[in-house]
Amino acid sequence: MADQEFESVVTDEMRAMIGVKGEETISELTTTSVRMFARSVGYVDPAFYDEEVARERGFRSLPAPPGYLGTPIFNPAESDATFGGRRGAGGFRSPYPLVLNGGTDIEYTGEQICAGDTLTSATALASLQERWSGALGVPMLIQVSETTYTNQHGQVVAVSRGTGISYPAPGS
C-alpha cells in the first residue's frame, strides 16, 4: 500500500541542525549513584555494590552497569524537573507535541566506566525521517540523536543513539 500523502514539517533550518553538536553536559558517577542504578535494574552481582569485589574483578571502582552513563549535575534552580537537563537548553525540537521513545543503542569503546568518573557528553541530531503511521492515522517524525561520552582523561567511552518518534494528536 502506498504511503498516505502528508505535508512535510521538516524545514531547511531543521536539516541544517543535523550533525551540529549541542552544548556539553557534565555527568558524574559516584559509588552511591552506581548502586542506585544497579539496584533499580535488579542486579545482584556484588561488583556493583562492593568496591573490594569490583577491584578484585579488575575495575578501578564500582563499574557502571550497561545503560548507565552518569547522572547530569543538577541544580533545581536551572534543571528540568522531569529529565534533569538544563531548562531551555538548545537542540532539536519537533514541531509535533506527542513523543514516544523509539529505541536506544549504546556502543561502548571498551574503556572502563566506573564510580569516580566524570563524563562530558554532547548530542547532535543524526537524522530526520518522516513516515505515515497507519496505526495512529497521523504523520510521524522520526529523529535519531547521537551522543558521545568522553571521560575525564579525554577518552571516548561510549556513543549512544536515541530514536524519538513525535506526532500530532490523532484527530487533530
Next chain:
Amino acid sequence: MSDAVPDQIYFEDIEVGDNIPELEKSPTSQQLVQWAAGSGDFYQIHYDTSYAQDTGLDDIIVHGALKHAFLGELLWRFAGPEGQVKRVQCSYRGMDPAAQGRESAQEKKFTLRGTVTRKYSEGERNFVELNIEGVRADGSVSTPGTGVVVLPSRG
C-alpha cells in the same frame, strides 16, 4: 533467584544459534520509582496513574530505558566476570505495564532472551553478536534488539 555471578563462559564454548540463559523480571511500580531515581527520568507516566491516563495511556508503563537496561543485564550475565558488554541496542515496539497494588508481579512477567547470531575475532578480542528481546507474559515481543559482547578465550 539466579546466581549472583554466573560461571564464566568462553568464546570456544559458543556456537551460532545458541540460546543464552534467560533472565526474568517482574517490574512493579516500586521498581519504576527506583529506576526514576537511579536513572534521573522522572516523567510522571511511569508512576502516576492519573497522569498516565491523561496522556491517553491505560495505566503507568515501564520506562523504555529500563527495558534497555534489562537487556544490558542479560548480556552482562552472559559475558560473565571476564567478559565485556560492547553494545546494547533495542527498539521499543510497544508499551509494557507494571504490577501495582496487590496485583501479582508474576502477571507482569517480562522475560529477556538472546540467541547467538555471529562470532568472530579481531586481533586478540573475541566478539559474539546476538539477537536479544524483551518478551511479555503473553509471549509477544515488545522490545527486539541486538547486542555484542566480548568473551575471554580458553587459549
